[in-house]
Amino acid sequence: MPRGRGPFMNNGGTSTAPAPAYERLENGDVALKQVLSRLFGASDLEGGSHDILRLAGRGDDLEELQERIQGDPLLVALILRRVNSPYYRLDKPAPDLATACRLLGFDEMRNLAMTVLLSRMFREPLEVGTYSTTGLWNHSVAVATVAQLTSRVCGGAVPTEAFVAGLLHDIGYLLTCRRLPRDFSRLVDGLRIARDTPDLERRLYKFDHAELGAYVAAQWSTPEPIVDAIRHHHHVERYGGNHRELVYVVGAANYLCSRAGWTALGVHNAALPPNTTYEALELDEVALGIIWRELTPTLERSTYLAEA
Template identity: 35%
Template sequence: MAPATAAENALDTFVGRVQDISTIPAIALKVLDVANDPNSGAADLKDVLETDAALSARVLRCVNSSAYAVRTKITNLQQAIAYLGLKQIRNLALTASVSEMFRTEVGIDPYRRTGLWRHLVAVGICARLIAKRRPLANFEDAFLAGLLHDIGIILLDQYSHRHFRELIGRLDQGRPLCELERNVFGFDHCQLGEEIARRWSFPENVRAAIAHHHNGVMYRGEEVDIIRCVAVANLICSLRGISSVGRNLVQIPLWAIQGLELTKTDIVVLAQDMDSEIQDNRALFEL
């Protein structure tokens, strides 16, 4: 076995620090466990959510928002799961729990944690929209992959804030974000996110999107369409001013656009339709 490189050592050390002080709320990891288990069902998800009354209340508030147009108010999780289905409630629960990572505002112009959160939710919404129109059967998985695709960025911010400030100071160089990250940290947010996702047992399609949303041209696995949806959604949101770090450094992912057989007109229409999608799902940004 070849000796580990300096970059690999740097990544392993960083991941160890994150593992020692888990950032993602425990309830989110329990929800992911249910999502990963093919033998789990609605009752299992309900049991997990009921251990956190505040989270359950936030999920129910979102279910009763204008986004889902319920005719009669839904008052319990069993009704919510029956109405929206297991995957949508899973996504709402994860959105609500992961949002806790962004509660403490930190501003390093042009970056804001709240701006990164808005980017993650918007990419999730847009990835789901693209997946529906392709159409892909697992479009709710596209939302989850989009929501978590940049999880590595918030971890860099929280666990190495001094170096993260240095990174943000270099954004005006105009180089791709991953390249800047590798220069500062020795690894990038995709590599960090992929390793954390593996250790925390994220679903395979989410792990693939985290790892490859900036460069999926060489990916040959089964999750290629999810990766493409997230990559195109990332582009659209960044072009519309909803970027991860306050600057649009996203390179056009031709491999994803061509793979999904999207035309220039398709991209324009998707970008236009994002406004109404975000408005309809505004409750997600406030969870």
């Protein structure tokens, strides 16, 4: 493990905050489920995204994926624009969707299609204090790319799963802003740097964005590892399930992006993950050095994916 007080190191001990509401949800709290089901559900996902997202949990049929994308000409155009951007650094441009699918493969093309489709949920500009939908979207794409980078370096979680989990990890903020605008405005007004935002959320509306995001992602038939990463990305040390590496990767990526200025709510309020996170991922000084060195270039490249 690395020593000292670098950007990855937590010298303040483990969290002693009360257990979040998602533990009640996992334990079958019917009342909490009823509250969430009344406010949110699968219909919150933009049309077309359901089919692409479900492909994350089964098979790798590139031909089927291509057919689904081909039915939406605007989606095809937006995908090709990103494929031919500096993000992918292709030797020569891909002239059509078939070529792009061959070059990227199923997992990368599926993730790119999801990115473009989900961007439609953020297209209505909205600002509430330090928060903006544009800022949240840029943060989501940044965490997706940094989670993928971290996964590749540590050799733990599946990189494509890390991307999807990073992309969706803060979807709860967007949904809360839409459905509970007054409470969300109070949340933003009450933000403090390094404050535990989920704790403030639970005091305002009895659940937090990670819990909500996991609930809605499950309604979208998202695979369990990704749902777990969404649910636990703020308090990774409390996770005791079977997908620890993915949860830890997303938690670390969320912190790194926020610290670097790609924040979800306009302020850096993501807590530093405990040192056990890096130990569990077997990230030594060399590996952490690689991630830190590649962080800024990765974040800069992520802007090409996040563009409208």
